[in-house]
Amino acid sequence: MKEVKIESQLIVYNNVDELPDNIASLMEKAKEARLRAYAPYSKFLVGAAILLDNGEVVTGNNQENASYPSGLCAERTAIYYAGSKYPDAKILSMALTAGSQEQSNSTPIPPCGACRQSIAEYEVKQDEPIEIYFMGTTGKVVKSHSLANLLPLGFDRSFL
Numbered sequence: 487m488k489e490v491k492i493e494s495q496l497i498v499y500n501n502v503d504e505l506p507d508n509i510a511s512l513m514e515k516a517k518e519a520r521l522r523a524y525a526p527y528s529k530f531l532v533g534a535a536i537l538l539d540n541g542e543v544v545t546g547n548n549q550e551n552a553s554y555p556s557g558l559c560a561e562r563t564a565i566y567y568a569g570s571k572y573p574d575a576k577i578l579s580m581a582l583t584a585g586s587q588e589q590s591n592s593t594p595i596p597p598c599g600a601c602r603q604s605i606a607e608y609e610v611k612q613d614e615p616i617e618i619y620f621m622g623t624t625g626k627v628v629k630s631h632s633l634a635n636l637l638p639l640g641f642d643r644s645f646l
């Protein structure tokens with residue numbers, strides 16, 4: 487037997503001012519989307535903005551439902567919209583911001599497991615990495631150079 491070590495590498499920015507200009511503006515669009523989230527049950531607002539290689543930006547936010555499992559996370563709302571509207575475009579970057587409606591939060595909040603799986607599908611499809619930037623509502627921003635870096639041992643089409 488042998489032991490296998492899997493590592494993830496992340497970059498931590500102290501605040502949005504340290505981001506490249508195009509990513510700072512993408513994060514701003516994610517923040518605007520967060521404020522439009524429909525989250526009357528959790529009151530936890532999440533915004534996502536996706537930059538495509540055709541220059542378009544697609545945004546999304548969480549959409550909740552009285553039948554709780556019928557709701558959808560911001561990341562999937564955004565990426566499925568991008569996939570449906572621009573099926574041939576490649577996704578370059580995704581900016582995410584999340585936090586309670588009631589107070590600001592400086593802990594970077596990564597995408598949930600189901601969203602990682604959904605984003606991974608598009609990364610495998612386009613065979614080029616999708617950069618992920620995530621933050622709370624203020625403060626530090628974490629960058630992952632790819633989705634695979636956030637989802638070790640992922641399940642994908644190669645197993646089918």
Ligand code: THU
Pocket residue numbers: 525528530531532547548549550557558559560561596597598601
């Ligand atoms: N949520 C997201 O939009 N993205 C995530 O990655 C985690 C959770 C939403 C789902 C629900 O509307 C609320 O946040 C609380 O879980």
